Amino acid sequence: MIPGFPYAQPIEGFLGGLLIGLAAAIMLLGIGRIAGISGLLARASGMSDSGPKQSIALMFIIGLVIGGGLFSLTLGPIEVRYPPNLWWLVPAGLVVGIGTRLGSGCTSGHGVCGMSRLSRRSIIATLTFMVAGFATVALVNLSGGGW
Amino acid sequence: MKRHMIGLVSGVVFGFGLALSGMMNPARVRGFLDIFGHWDPTLAFVMGGAMLIMALAWAFQRRTIKPACAEEYHLPGTKRIDARLLIGAGLFGAGWGLGGLCPGPAIASLGTQFVPAAIFCASMLVGMLLFRAWDSRMS
Known part of the structure; x- marks a missing residue:
C-alpha cells in the first residue's frame, strides 16, 4: 500500500481510527467524559474515585470486549502475533x-x-x-x- | 439507563475500531515503535483518524453548555507537567514497547485471545493496585 512499507495497513488503520474517534466523541458529547481507557478501567474495578459512575465505566469496559469479539465474528479473524x-x-x-x-x-x-x-x-x-x-x-x- | 447505554455503545464502537485498525495485533503496535528496524506506520494513520473526529468533537463541545445526557462536562483541569506525568508516561511506554499492548487493545482482546489478554490485564490490574497502595501512603 505504501511504498517501502509492505506491512502497513493505512486504510484499515484510518477507518478504525475514525471509529475510535467516534467512540470517544460519543462519551464526550453524550455524558461529558473523556474516553480514557486506563482511567475507566480503574474506575470500573473500584480503584479510582474519579470518572463517571462505576456502573457506566463498567458498561464501557464490557462494550470494549464485545466490540473486539463482534469484529472477530463478522469481519475477522483478527490477525495477531504475541511475544x-x-x-x-x-x-x-x-x-x-x-x-x-x-x-x-x-x-x-x-x-x-x-x-x-x-x-x-x-x-x-x-x-x-x-x-x-x-x-x-x-x-x-x-x-x-x-x- | 441512557448514560449506561452511551457507555456500552461507546465501548463497542471503540473495540470494533481497535480490531479494524489492526491495533489488537501486538506485533503491529511493536512495528510502529520499531523505528530503527522494520517500521510499520499504521498506528500513525489510526491516531490521525481518531484525532480528526475528536478535533471536530472538541470544536462542537466548545459551542455547547452541557453534554446531551448529563448535567455538565467533566474535563481534566490540571495543566501541570510534573515528575508523575513524565515518569508515569515513561513507564507506560516501556511496558507498551515490551508487550505491544496498551490498555484498550488488551481489554478488547479478552473475548478473542483470552490467555495472553488475561495475563496482561491481570498484571495491569495488579500494577494499578500497587500504584494505589503507594499513592495512598504518599498522601
Whole structure:
C-alpha cells in the first residue's frame, strides 16, 4: 500500500481510527467524559474515585470486549502475533498499570482525547511514552529478543 | 439507563475500531515503535483518524453548555507537567514497547485471545493496585 512499507495497513488503520474517534466523541458529547481507557478501567474495578459512575465505566469496559469479539465474528479473524514468551506480558502489564495511573492516562486519554484538545500536558505525555516505547523496542532488539 | 447505554455503545464502537485498525495485533503496535528496524506506520494513520473526529468533537463541545445526557462536562483541569506525568508516561511506554499492548487493545482482546489478554490485564490490574497502595501512603 505504501511504498517501502509492505506491512502497513493505512486504510484499515484510518477507518478504525475514525471509529475510535467516534467512540470517544460519543462519551464526550453524550455524558461529558473523556474516553480514557486506563482511567475507566480503574474506575470500573473500584480503584479510582474519579470518572463517571462505576456502573457506566463498567458498561464501557464490557462494550470494549464485545466490540473486539463482534469484529472477530463478522469481519475477522483478527490477525495477531504475541511475544514468543507470553510471560513477558506480566512485567509489561505491571508497568503499564503503574505508569498509566501515575501519568493519568494512556494512548486513548492522552493520545486521542488530550492531543486533539491541544492539551500541552497530554502532548508531552504522548511524546514521552512514544519515546520510551521506541527505546524499549530498540533495547529488546539489541539484546537479541526482537519478535 | 441512557448514560449506561452511551457507555456500552461507546465501548463497542471503540473495540470494533481497535480490531479494524489492526491495533489488537501486538506485533503491529511493536512495528510502529520499531523505528530503527522494520517500521510499520499504521498506528500513525489510526491516531490521525481518531484525532480528526475528536478535533471536530472538541470544536462542537466548545459551542455547547452541557453534554446531551448529563448535567455538565467533566474535563481534566490540571495543566501541570510534573515528575508523575513524565515518569508515569515513561513507564507506560516501556511496558507498551515490551508487550505491544496498551490498555484498550488488551481489554478488547479478552473475548478473542483470552490467555495472553488475561495475563496482561491481570498484571495491569495488579500494577494499578500497587500504584494505589503507594499513592495512598504518599498522601
